[in-house]
């Protein structure tokens with residue numbers, strides 16, 4: 001008698017475990033998917049914001065003639081552009097206040113090329129800034145122009 005009661009109790013224990021755990025686990029899978037998209041969108045936004053503040057520092061250091069500091073920040077920006085390329089997967093077209101336009105996914109190669117060019121230009125800028133005849137002009141051509149070129153086609157007006 002005690003044996004039967006015991007195994008019944010065991011079954012009841014597992015059944016209640018399944019009933020409680022199953023809806024919870026399927027819910028948490030959904031939550032994980034949403035979180036992944038949110039993390040990616042927020043990550044790329046924060047890298048863009050960081051690049052903006054870094055670009056302003058680059059402008060300040062370079063025009064003051066502090067080329068060593070300017071150059072190391074240029075390299076940092078160059079690397080950030082490369083990191084950004086992988087932060088536009090197909091499931092991050094919408095939501096979380098993204099300003100990314102659908103044109104990014106319609107012209108994926110062009111978008112990637114522009115990101116790569118922006119990265120390469122920062123390396124070239126770092127190599128040439130010290131001997132540039134017009135520092136401000138070089139910053140405009142090799143740094144700021146790339147922001148505008150990309151935003152005008154791939155970022156929503158804000």
Ligand code: HEC
Nearest residue numbers: 045048049052055098099100114115118146147150154155
């Ligand atoms: C090859 C494309 C590309 C280049 C180059 C580029 N951006 Fe952007 N930028 C974007 C896109 C796309 C977004 C929208 C990202 C989002 O909201 O998901 C963005 C967003 C931003 C944001 C807003 C971030 C936020 O918190 O929402 C800032 C600031 C910014 N960019 C500054 C710059 C500056 C400054 C440069 C140049 C030094 C630059 N970007 C170069 C494509 C680019």
